[in-house]
Amino acid sequence: MSSDGRDNALFYEEHRHLSGKIWLRPLLAVIPARNEAATVGEVVRGVIDTLGCDVLVVSDESCDDTSVNARAAGATVVELPLNLGAWGATQAGLRYAQRNRYDRVITLDADGQHRPETLPLLLMELDGSDADVVIGTYAQRLSSAKRFAWWYFRLLTGLPVQDFTSGLRVYNRRAVRTLASREASLLDYQDMGVLMLLHGKGFRLREVQTVMSPRRVGHSRVFASWLVVARYMLHTTVLCFARVSVRGRIRQDAPASKAAA
Amino acid sequence: MTVLIVSAVIGFALAGAILYLVRRDHLHGSYAIWWLAVAAVTLLLALFPHIIDWLGSTLGIAYPPVLAIVIGMAFTLIRMLQMDIDRSRQERALRRLTQRLAILDQELSVARDAIVAANDGAAGTRALKPSTEPLRETDR
Numbered sequence: 001m002s003s004d005g006r007d008n009a010l011f012y013e014e015h016r017h018l019s020g021k022i023w024l025r026p027l028l029a030v031i032p033a034r035n036e037a038a039t040v041g042e043v044v045r046g047v048i049d050t051l052g053c054d055v056l057v058v059s060d061e062s063c064d065d066t067s068v069n070a071r072a073a074g075a076t077v078v079e080l081p082l083n084l085g086a087w088g089a090t091q092a093g094l095r096y097a098q099r100n101r102y103d104r105v106i107t108l109d110a111d112g113q114h115r116p117e118t119l120p121l122l123l124m125e126l127d128g129s130d131a132d133v134v135i136g137t138y139a140q141r142l143s144s145a146k147r148f149a150w151w152y153f154r155l156l157t158g159l160p161v162q163d164f165t166s167g168l169r170v171y172n173r174r175a176v177r178t179l180a181s182r183e184a185s186l187l188d189y190q191d192m193g194v195l196m197l198l199h200g201k202g203f204r205l206r207e208v209q210t211v212m213s214p215r216r217v218g219h220s221r222v223f224a225s226w227l228v229v230a231r232y233m234l235h236t237t238v239l240c241f242a243r244v245s246v247r248g249r250i251r252q253d254a255p256a257s258k259a260a261a
Numbered sequence: 262m263t264v265l266i267v268s269a270v271i272g273f274a275l276a277g278a279i280l281y282l283v284r285r286d287h288l289h290g291s292y293a294i295w296w297l298a299v300a301a302v303t304l305l306l307a308l309f310p311h312i313i314d315w316l317g318s319t320l321g322i323a324y325p326p327v328l329a330i331v332i333g334m335a336f337t338l339i340r341m342l343q344m345d346i347d348r349s350r351q352e353r354a355l356r357r358l359t360q361r362l363a364i365l366d367q368e369l370s371v372a373r374d375a376i377v378a379a380n381d382g383a384a385g386t387r388a389l390k391p392s393t394e395p396l397r398e399t400d401r
Contacts, residue, residue, distance in 0.1 A: 084360070088359070182353065182357065186356075
């Protein structure tokens, strides 16, 4: 077991595409979870039954049986030793997907509000259109807080997206590579910053209307109370401000991507 | 005259404390340089407090001591800004390290299981038997 041998193996593994044989795993489902032991098992089983793909649960420093239940349901589990928040956990999953060469990644919440039967719709949309990212939205069930926040953000960013906070998304390989990069590591929420980064780089976003179950356990991390909403909106406004040059590029790209869509 | 003594005592105490900390290696690299510069300026002003009076009157400031306070505050703010920039950089590095650690931890457990399975299959051969105890307690 010389280290040379292993390095060579690693080299061929990493550069396999140079020989023209790109081998990709088709799909990974990433489920960020923080203390979701009650629902995570059912979500994992639902995804496996519907899509039959590999499932990765990223446990965000959970202190309950999230990891145990997820493994029992057939998922691979990555356990973060520090609490990184929803986006940090999702990005860990995207980095895992990149490292293990998955072609597409589907992300969904661990609380069971995304119904497994809607997942194939998103994948069909990604494969059937020129979109790089497909977002599953549920526009009907909007609280007034969300409605106001989204109106404000659309005004601020010009992003052509209805639902900014949906955790139900499919990313293609290019989008995963961008979101796994250092550039995306300082984002705190998975929504605005991620979408602005993608849009700024010319990725095409698409939305698909889906049906969602009401949360059975737990509640939204973002829209918990008005105070949290206020903090979140301030945070995101600053983020928009920081990405003001990117916004310029979005404006230029917007007509082209609309024409393409 | 007492003013001179007081300023000299404060200046020497501050410069001495900084020099002590730098010498004891409590401050790392560029921080040490910054604090040595602060110590030097403090010593200079302690020994020659009239520099401030001279500077103030040269710049046309009616009450020169306020100049020292303003300059001090400006440098404090700059320093705080630099600290936050540094902290953001560290936060990014910490998040990426955490993710990488978690992914490698998962790969390691898969590899460990594979070795154990291989060893169990090759019963009778004296092969490397890694510990199957999870390392989690010491990791955290």
